[in-house]
Amino acid sequence: MSDRSPESSGAKAWSGRFSEPVSDLVKRYTASVFFDRRMWRQDIRGSLAHAKMLARQGIIPQADFAAIEGGMAQVAGEIERGEFNWNLDDEDVHLNIEKRLTALIGDAGKRLHTGRSRNDQVATDIRLWLRDQLDALDGLLADYQRALLALAEQHAATPLPGFTHLQVAQPVTFGHHLLAYVEMARRDRERFADCRKRVNRLPLGAAALAGTTFPIDRAFVAQELGFDGVCENSLDAVSDRDFAIEFCAAASLTMVHISRFSEELILWMSPRVGFIDIADRFCTGSSIMPQKKNPDVPELARGKSGRVFGHLMGLLTLMKGQPLAYNKDNQEDKEPLFDTADTLIDTLRIFADMVPGIRVKPEAMAAALRQGYATATDLADYLVKKGLPFRDAHEAVARAVRAAEQKGCDLADLSLAELQAFSPLIAADVSGVLTVAGSLAARDHVGGTAPNQVGAAIARLRATLQ
Ligand code: ARG
Numbered sequence: 478m479s480d481r482s483p484e485s486s487g488a489k490a491w492s493g494r495f496s497e498p499v500s501d502l503v504k505r506y507t508a509s510v511f512f513d514r515r516m517w518r519q520d521i522r523g524s525l526a527h528a529k530m531l532a533r534q535g536i537i538p539q540a541d542f543a544a545i546e547g548g549m550a551q552v553a554g555e556i557e558r559g560e561f562n563w564n565l566d567d568e569d570v571h572l573n574i575e576k577r578l579t580a581l582i583g584d585a586g587k588r589l590h591t592g593r594s595r596n597d598q599v600a601t602d603i604r605l606w607l608r609d610q611l612d613a614l615d616g617l618l619a620d621y622q623r624a625l626l627a628l629a630e631q632h633a634a635t636p637l638p639g640f641t642h643l644q645v646a647q648p649v650t651f652g653h654h655l656l657a658y659v660e661m662a663r664r665d666r667e668r669f670a671d672c673r674k675r676v677n678r679l680p681l682g683a684a685a686l687a688g689t690t691f692p693i694d695r696a697f698v699a700q701e702l703g704f705d706g707v708c709e710n711s712l713d714a715v716s717d718r719d720f721a722i723e724f725c726a727a728a729s730l731t732m733v734h735i736s737r738f739s740e741e742l743i744l745w746m747s748p749r750v751g752f753i754d755i756a757d758r759f760c761t762g763s764s765i766m767p768q769k770k771n772p773d774v775p776e777l778a779r780g781k782s783g784r785v786f787g788h789l790m791g792l793l794t795l796m797k798g799q800p801l802a803y804n805k806d807n808q809e810d811k812e813p814l815f816d817t818a819d820t821l822i823d824t825l826r827i828f829a830d831m832v833p834g835i836r837v838k839p840e841a842m843a844a845a846l847r848q849g850y851a852t853a854t855d856l857a858d859y860l861v862k863k864g865l866p867f868r869d870a871h872e873a874v875a876r877a878v879r880a881a882e883q884k885g886c887d888l889a890d891l892s893l894a895e896l897q898a899f900s901p902l903i904a905a906d907v908s909g910v911l912t913v914a915g916s917l918a919a920r921d922h923v924g925g926t927a928p929n930q931v932g933a934a935i936a937r938l939r940a941t942l943q
Contacts, residue, residue: 509808513570519605526701541585548582571595592691596715596803600680610818611673617825622662624832629655634928636913637842645849648913653926661734668727676720679704683714686802712802721814725789728817732782739775746772751841756834788813850878852916859910863902873900
């Protein structure tokens with residue numbers, strides 16, 4: 478940020494009615510150029526569409542539009558090459574670019590802001606910016622889904638203890654478990670796609686708040702910028718930030734999902750559990766304990782969910798007390814929004830990369846499954862199929878589990894005679910029921926964990942990811 482001399486900097490764009498300049502502190506406090514300059518591409522794009530419309534409508538001369546186009550190309554080049562002189566005195570990205578444009582092309586630059594306000598300009602820039610992020614996010618969520626699917630396919634039949642209350646419940650396959658996260662990501666993508674519909678409306682034309690006296694063509698600008706339509710009420714157009722809140726809400730849910738997966742990865746990688754290992758490049762060591770390999774990436778992702786939820790709360794609070802229409806409060810929308818998108822994009826990138834680096838240890842999963850009487854429900858179901866009411870079957874199996882516990886063995890290790898002591902309905906055909914493979918194969922319906930169903934689910938999901 479360089480300071481220009483008063484002569485070259487000139488007065489502020491709005492200083493005509495003011496008798497004294499703002500203090501340096503107020504200047505710094507009210508400026509947003511430090512963070513909103515990252516929307517420079519969107520700002521130029523919006524300005525070009527607006528100027529093109531002005532010329533088409535005869536509001537400015539065609540020659541002015543040509544000059545604006547040429548000037549903006551130069552401004553864009555300067556910014557890209559890092560030569561642009563971002564100036565705190567010019568408050569924000571909009572005034573910085575307009576000022577440089579005017580320095581380059583003179584009066585045509587001064588005509589650009591005809592029929593426009595920074596209020597509808599900034600709302601347009603944010604929507605254009607967020608639309609790009611949404612499109613990038615959809616691709617990254619798809620990458621993450623593809624990575625999960627590839628691992629799920631390798632382990633469509635690998636038994637894992639399914640837990641409830643973090644106690645061994647019933648066998649599932651590791652592939653089936655991973656597909657739960659693919660489903661979450663599917664809903665995340667749907668939510669972002671839905672959010673995009675409300676992002677993709679054009680505020681320009683609302684001007685400061687009431688519309689403009691010039692014969693503008695909003696539909697043309699909307700089309701130029703790829704918007705689906707215009708914001709229909711000028712007051713709402715400049716003050717609405719629902720779309721940003723919706724984005725942060727959808728992002729928060731995605732981070733909930735990432736955080737839950739992270740929690741499982743951390744747990745699975747703990748030597749006490751030992752179900753997986755994560756590739757070294759996603760882990761770090763300890764500066765004091767030489768033996769350590771810590772799952773830093775999942776831990777940080779779990780932690781970063783908190784900052785995204787915070788941004789959602791921040792934006793809700795930002796908006797709740799604002800009267801119509803634009804208030805300077807709205808300038809505070811950008812940093813939370815930017816940080817939410819940045820955090821989510823980085824997190825998804827790293828997860829799509831990390832999932833293929835998960836090394837699964839089926840022996841450890843199988844050993845854990847042998848410890849929790851995971852097929853007890855299968856035995857109860859077996860008895861029900863032989864005619865016993867479910868509650869009685871539950872009771873009989875509970876007693877069998879207690880006996881196995883006392884013997885220190887699994888249900889499958891009890892002899893047929895021992896099992897028959899708990900119900901005479903038990904016959905030799907029970908053996909297939911008590912094995913993990915039998916338990917898995919029996920849950921053979923859409924959404925069930927039978928390996929063939931997991932395979933079919935993978936194929937269906939793959940088809941949606943083409
Ligand atoms: N930098 C401002 C923002 O981010 C742009 C709009 C300023 N409008 C105004 N009337 N002061 O919201």
